[in-house]
Amino acid sequence: xxxxxxxxxxxxxxxxxxxxxxxxxxxxxxxxxxxxxxxxxxxxxxxxxxxxxxxxxxxxxxxxxxxxxxxxxxxxxxxxxxxxxxxxxxxxxxxxxxxxxxxxxxxxxxxxxxxxxxxxxxxxxxxxxxxxxxxxxxxxxxxxxxxxxxxxxxxxxxxxxxxxxxxxxxxxxxxxxxxxxxxxxxxxxxxxxxxxxxxxxxxxxxxxxxxxxxxxxxxxxxxxxxxxxxxxxxxxxxxxxxxxxxxxxxxxxxxxxxxxxxxxxxxxxxxxxxxxxxxxxxxxxxxxxxxxxxxxxxxxxxxxxxxxx
Amino acid sequence: xxxxxxxxxxxxxxxxxxxxxxxxxxxxxxxxxxxxxxxxxxxxxxxxxxxxxxxxxxxxxxxxxxxxxxxxxxxxxxxxxxxxxxxxxxxxxxxxxxxxxxxxxxxxxxxxxxxxxxxxxxxxxxxxxxxxxxxxxxxxxxxxxxxxxxxxxxxxxxxxxxxxxxxxxxxxxxxxxxxxxxxxxxxxxxxxxxxxxxxxxxxxxxxxxxxxxxxxxxxxxxxxxxxxxxxxxxxxxxxxxxxxxxxxxxxxxxxxxxxxxxxxxxxxxxxxxxxxxxxxxxxxxxxxxxxxxxxxxxxxxxxxxxxxxxxxxxxxxxxxxxxxxxxxxxxxxxxxxxxxxxxxxxxxxxxxxxxxxxxxxxxxxxxxxxxxxxxxxxxxxxxxxxxxxxxxxxxxxxxxxxxxxxxxxxxxxxxxxxxxxxxxxxxxxxxxxxxxxxxxxxxxxxxxxxxxxxxxxxxxxxxxxxxxxxxxxxxxxxxxxxxxxxxxxxxxxxxxxxxxxxxxxxxxxxxxxxxxxxxxxxxxxxxxxxxxxxxxxxxxxxxxxxxxxxxxxxxxxxxxxxxxx
Numbered sequence: 070x071x072x073x074x075x076x077x078x079x080x081x082x083x084x085x086x087x088x089x090x091x092x093x094x095x096x097x098x099x100x101x102x103x104x105x106x107x108x109x110x111x112x113x114x115x116x117x118x119x120x121x122x123x124x125x126x127x128x129x130x131x132x133x134x135x136x137x138x139x140x141x142x143x144x145x146x147x148x149x150x151x152x153x154x155x156x157x158x159x160x161x162x163x164x165x166x167x168x169x170x171x172x173x174x175x176x177x178x179x180x181x182x183x184x185x186x187x188x189x190x191x192x193x194x195x196x197x198x199x200x201x202x203x204x205x206x207x208x209x210x211x212x213x214x215x216x217x218x219x220x221x222x223x224x225x226x227x228x229x230x231x232x233x234x235x236x237x238x239x240x241x242x243x244x245x246x247x248x249x250x251x252x253x254x255x256x257x258x259x260x261x262x263x264x265x266x267x268x269x270x271x272x273x274x275x276x277x278x279x280x281x282x283x284x285x286x287x288x289x290x291x292x293x294x295x296x297x298x299x300x301x302x303x304x305x306x307x308x309x310x311x312x313x314x315x316x317x318x319x320x321x322x323x324x325x326x327x328x329x330x331x332x333x334x335x336x337x338x339x340x341x342x343x344x345x346x347x348x349x350x351x352x353x354x355x356x357x358x359x360x361x362x363x364x365x366x367x368x369x370x371x372x373x374x375x376x377x378x
Numbered sequence: 379x380x381x382x383x384x385x386x387x388x389x390x391x392x393x394x395x396x397x398x399x400x401x402x403x404x405x406x407x408x409x410x411x412x413x414x415x416x417x418x419x420x421x422x423x424x425x426x427x428x429x430x431x432x433x434x435x436x437x438x439x440x441x442x443x444x445x446x447x448x449x450x451x452x453x454x455x456x457x458x459x460x461x462x463x464x465x466x467x468x469x470x471x472x473x474x475x476x477x478x479x480x481x482x483x484x485x486x487x488x489x490x491x492x493x494x495x496x497x498x499x500x501x502x503x504x505x506x507x508x509x510x511x512x513x514x515x516x517x518x519x520x521x522x523x524x525x526x527x528x529x530x531x532x533x534x535x536x537x538x539x540x541x542x543x544x545x546x547x548x549x550x551x552x553x554x555x556x557x558x559x560x561x562x563x564x565x566x567x568x569x570x571x572x573x574x575x576x577x578x579x580x581x582x583x584x585x586x587x588x589x590x591x592x593x594x595x596x597x598x599x600x601x602x603x604x605x606x607x608x609x610x611x612x613x614x615x616x617x618x619x620x621x622x623x624x625x626x627x628x629x630x631x632x633x634x635x636x637x638x639x640x641x642x643x644x645x646x647x648x649x650x651x652x653x654x655x656x657x658x659x660x661x662x663x664x665x666x667x668x669x670x671x672x673x674x675x676x677x678x679x680x681x682x683x684x685x686x687x688x689x690x691x692x693x694x695x696x697x698x699x700x701x702x703x704x705x706x707x708x709x710x711x712x713x714x715x716x717x718x719x720x721x722x723x724x725x726x727x728x729x730x731x732x733x734x735x736x737x738x739x740x741x742x743x744x745x746x747x748x749x750x751x752x753x754x755x756x757x758x759x760x761x762x763x764x765x766x767x768x769x770x771x772x773x774x775x776x777x778x779x780x781x782x783x784x785x786x787x788x789x790x791x792x793x794x795x796x797x798x799x800x801x802x803x804x805x806x807x808x809x810x811x812x813x814x815x816x817x818x819x820x821x822x823x824x825x826x827x828x829x830x831x832x833x834x835x836x837x838x839x840x841x842x843x844x845x846x847x848x849x850x851x852x853x854x855x856x857x858x859x860x861x862x863x864x865x866x867x868x869x870x871x872x873x874x875x876x877x878x879x880x881x882x883x884x885x886x887x888x889x890x891x892x893x894x895x896x897x898x899x900x901x902x903x904x905x906x907x908x909x910x911x912x913x914x915x916x917x918x919x920x921x922x923x924x925x926x927x928x929x930x931x932x933x934x935x936x937x938x939x940x941x942x943x
Contacts, residue, residue, distance in 0.1 A: 271476065272471050272473060272476040272477040273476060273477050273478055273479045273480070275432065275471065275477075276469065276471055276477040276478070276539070276542070277479065277487075278432060278460075278463065279430055279432060279463055279464070279468060279469035279471075279543075280463065280464035280468050280469070280491050280494075280542055280543060280545075280546070281460060281461065281462070281463040281464025281465055281468075281491070281494055281495060281546070282464070282490055282491055282494050283494055284460065286490065286494075290482075290490075291479050291482070294479075294481045294482075295479070295480070295481055298481075368481065369480070369481060370480070370481065370526040370528070371480060371526070371528045
């Protein structure tokens with residue numbers, strides 16, 4: 070976390086001069102200098118960094134150079150949108166990816182399997198924004214079934230701006246979530262398939278077959294649980310990625326999430342926002358990895374504290 | 379009960395069908411233990427898989443009949459066959475470490491199997507599971523059943539596996555190398571258990587193994603297989619006592635006897651060894667002898683202890699170290715062979731690592747011919763002992779770099795230690811060395827995967843010798859090999875040791891092999907020396923209880939069955 074904070078800080082500290090961006094051409098050199106001093110930009114680098122991290126730990130994320138709003142507030146209003154989008158995308162990828170992965174592993178030569186594998190190949194190959202644009206074209210423009218931008222109606226539930234509670238919000242969510250989820254989905258499916266095929270070759274599956282445990286139980290109880298151990302790691306890592314790289318999807322669908330905010334900030338060289346965005350994303354990565362590690366322990370008894378027997 | 383007639387199994391491949399098993403006949407009565415013995419690749423496991431209907435694709439049953447009681451096993455469709463599995467035929471696999479689902483409690487695995495075949499309340503199934511585990515010799519089964527497989531030791535796991543195979547009262551159990559992965563003490567317990575189950579429950583066992591000692595100990599009848607064909611079958615005493623077929627005799631002679639030392643092993647004829655006629659490796663021999671002009675050197679260990687960091691249980695406490703070796707002292711006389719025996723976990727391999735400088739002892743001194751040997755990383759890359767001590771590893775499949783040609787693998791010690799500078803001379807020497815270890819001349823340009831396990835182990839020996847070592851450390855060099863190949867390799871090692879006056883540390887869990895190879899022997903247990911002395915003395919009149927027990931438990935063939943040698 071600290072490393073990312075350092076990177077984010079130093080990157081933006083040395084890229085461009087925020088003062089020239091903030092002020093117009095007619096601001097006098099003296100005024101610029103005064104502003105510089107006020108904002109503490111003349112202090113030594115290490116000192117500035119210490120202040121940056123210290124403030125951040127206190128929940129003070131600074132102010133946007135562009136809108137003069139507190140950065141914390143700006144990010145907070147955008148987080149729900151991105152998280153909801155990422156969450157739905159993840160659900161889609163899991164609920165479609167795992168069953169298809171299992172199916173294709175169990176019937177490796179079936180026609181349906183070959184078709185699915187071909188589709189996923191296409192899914193991996195096409196860039197996210199092309200998928201987004203194609204979806205907009207068919208469902209938004211041609212068929213006119215679904216909205217093509219924005220979040221639709223949102224409801225404020227305990228300070229969390231959610232689109233889960235309105236039909237409109239759900240409708241708006243579908244296309245971006247699919248767009249974001251496709252890559253995850255293909256990855257999940259291929260991973261589940263590969264792992265499952267390997268597990269099916271293992272001795273304990275052969276032994277379970279040899280003692281006549283029902284096939285359904287072998288597939289879904291014995292094999293699937295063992296398949297999930299490595300799959301969860303990758304999915305966890307990827308979920309961090311989904312949050313981080315929702316930038317493209319958000320910009321295609323004009324989804325008012327963090328990614329879009331980041332893009333806008335870049336355009337205006339709004340350094341505090343960019344810095345905080347990177348730190349927040351890093352925080353998500355760390356959090357997701359922690360959750361994955363805890364899940365491991367739940368699934369795999371071997372990782373629980375060894376009791377000597 | 380089980381009748382197999384003219385069974386033929388083929389594997390479909392692009393180049394036509396490969397016949398794995400041909401015209402196999404076999405009959406097993408209730409309560410009978412039928413041994414199926416043969417070398418690897420003989421098709422033993424394929425027969426077992428065909429009977430239980432679990433042949434891996436692309437294998438298929440091409441002909442013959444298999445009947446269990448009144449049921450024709452070949453006429454069953456997929457569903458009927460699956461219902462039959464567990465209910466009437468069950469199977470025990472070789473490695474108890476991998477044959478249980480690691481994510482499920484023992485209890486769940488037992489109950490699910492019982493419920494899969496019998497309609498009964500869960501409580502009854504649970505009770506039966508508890509009773510069965512108790513019968514297998516697992517105390518306090520009701521509690522122990524709540525554990526996961528990793529919480530059991532290897533022998534206990536194999537008991538659980540047997541309980542699983544038995545929990546539906548099948549008529550036939552196919553046991554595929556059930557004790558190969560176990561230590562002798564555990565092996566004998568498991569074999570006793572199998573014998574008892576056959577007698578009490580009248581279960582028929584098909585015992586697949588390459589260890590003819592195991593067969594001699596518990597099988598009622600035996601079938602000898604070679605290359606997919608039936609060689610000989612009948613009651614064990616008859617087949618092993620008065621073998622009609624040459625191959626059976628050869629197979630038996632290749633087994634190193636435990637009760638006496640023999641000079642050379644009889645080796646079954648096989649096409650595996652390509653003794654080259656033109657090049658006998660004289661040049662390599664001369665070159666090695668030139669290096670051995672100086673007297674052989676001995677190896678001395680004094681109070682050597684090795685400890686590994688333990689599992690951390692708290693952030694605050696330092697983990698208690700795990701002591702792998704404790705106060706090990708012994709002398710290996712120059713030019714002699716020191717055997718090191720012990721069960722798994724006794725610290726045998728750690729000893730090899732300490733000698734070769736791969737781990738650092740926490741205390742104690744090692745000396746090589748009078749000069750001290752620093753341990754672990756303190757021994758610099760250029761320390762002379764890195765050349766003088768060479769090692770032959772257990773697994774010939776992973777100890778040779780699969781992306782290098784044999785020539786490159788063998789030449790490495792020559793340039794690494796600056797022994798031969800000229801490249802052509804190096805190649806010539808490698809070729810001679812290959813001839814010396816009994817490999818065909820063409821081998822030099824091939825890759826490791828083109829060779830069998832025994833051939834690879836020969837290459838590994840050749841590589842070790844090309845460093846002109848004084849000390850050779852062999853860590854279980856034959857445990858991955860069949861008896862006949864083992865016999866060949868042991869013969870080779872013996873010849874080379876005598877010819878070049880090498881000092882050898884020979885590590886093995888197999889007591890019989892160690893007896894054949896060594897002048898002196900050290901018995902290790904849990905990192906401590908239990909007994910040491912001249913090998914004939916230790917084997918002839920073992921002093922430590924542990925040694926006596928090990929010797930007692932090792933399956934051996936009755937003397938009268940062995941052909942006089």
